[in-house]
Amino acid sequence: MSSKKKSGTSKKRDHQPQFYGYDLFADQAPTVKGRLIVLEGTDGVGRSSQIALLREWLESEGYAVATSGLKRGKLAGKGLKDAMAGHTLNDITMSLLYATDFADRMEREILPALRAGFIMLTDRYIYSIMVRSLVRGVDPAWLKNLFSFALVPDIVFYLQADVSSLIPRVLNARGFDYWESGGDFLPGRDYYENFVTYQRRVLAQFDALAAEHKFRRIDANRSMHAVFRDLQREIRKVIADMKPARLPQEIPAVEMPPEPAGGGDGRE
Ligand SMILES: Nc1ncnc2c1ncn2[C@@H]1O[C@H](COP(=O)(O)OP(=O)(O)OP(=O)(O)O)[C@@H](O)[C@H]1O
Numbered sequence: 001m002s003s004k005k006k007s008g009t010s011k012k013r014d015h016q017p018q019f020y021g022y023d024l025f026a027d028q029a030p031t032v033k034g035r036l037i038v039l040e041g042t043d044g045v046g047r048s049s050q051i052a053l054l055r056e057w058l059e060s061e062g063y064a065v066a067t068s069g070l071k072r073g074k075l076a077g078k079g080l081k082d083a084m085a086g087h088t089l090n091d092i093t094m095s096l097l098y099a100t101d102f103a104d105r106m107e108r109e110i111l112p113a114l115r116a117g118f119i120m121l122t123d124r125y126i127y128s129i130m131v132r133s134l135v136r137g138v139d140p141a142w143l144k145n146l147f148s149f150a151l152v153p154d155i156v157f158y159l160q161a162d163v164s165s166l167i168p169r170v171l172n173a174r175g176f177d178y179w180e181s182g183g184d185f186l187p188g189r190d191y192y193e194n195f196v197t198y199q200r201r202v203l204a205q206f207d208a209l210a211a212e213h214k215f216r217r218i219d220a221n222r223s224m225h226a227v228f229r230d231l232q233r234e235i236r237k238v239i240a241d242m243k244p245a246r247l248p249q250e251i252p253a254v255e256m257p258p259e260p261a262g263g264g265d266g267r268e
């Protein structure tokens with residue numbers, strides 16, 4: 001993933017797509033009119049919430065917005081979920097299946113949307129998949145090579161929160177998950193302890209990737225609103241030279257019902 005471009009963000013693009021290593025998809029991306037914006041970070045850090053807010057904001061400004069996320073590909077998404085439910089894969093085959101899902105989404109969702117001029121907001125990217133495999137001991141060089149067909153995003157936001165901030169969010173939202181607590185490889189059986197251990201290891205790997213690929217760190221220990229404001233400010237710069245697909249949405253005038261004949265109070 002290092003031969004072409006080392007940074008996780010690309011400077012002002014000339015609309016020529018950049019790939020990390022192999023440009024296997026170059027013929028499918030002769031030009032890229034849209035922007036690829038990635039939100040990365042640990043489980044429960046607030047990615048879904050921020051993507052929903054960003055989408056609403058960007059669409060109201062007149063931009064066409066598309067989203068993508070892990071395990072959402074038509075080809076391998078269901079296979080991945082089944083494999084996780086049935087524990088049928090090892091660390092290598094799991095990485096390969098994640099890579100298949102990612103390649104499928106690159107081809108069918110991400111590149112077509114970028115060609116059509118969409119702002120593509122992705123909930124995690126190759127980095128989460130790599131981190132997931134790295135904490136389980138998969139070889140870093142092999143992983144880099146495996147994902148080197150990935151398009152270099154215009155910006156990668158790293159939503160970073162301490163484990164102590166994550167715990168109440170995850171517990172409130174849905175409780176601890178087997179995989180997010182490293183249930184497949186950590187020896188203990190205590191979900192709480194395992195969640196803390198696993199997420200600390202994940203954070204350490206994310207920190208290393210963030211430094212290597214120059215992610216834009218956002219302090220996600222703060223309120224949702226504060227995080228959103230920072231994202232908005234950074235995204236404004238990334239889309240500064242884009243034209244919205246249509247004019248910003250005007251708030252439609254509320255149509256008042258006609259006065260009822262005879263001056264009644266309108267109640268039924
Ligand atoms: N900045 C924040 N401060 C406090 N709570 C937050 C913040 N951001 C999100 N939350 C809450 O934390 C929970 C998880 O948020 P969200 O689902 O957006 O995270 P996620 O990163 O998409 O998680 P997942 O790993 O489950 O996909 C939700 O209940 C959400 O309301």
Ligand SMILES: [Mg+2]
Nearest residue numbers: 047048049123
């Ligand atoms: Mg989510």
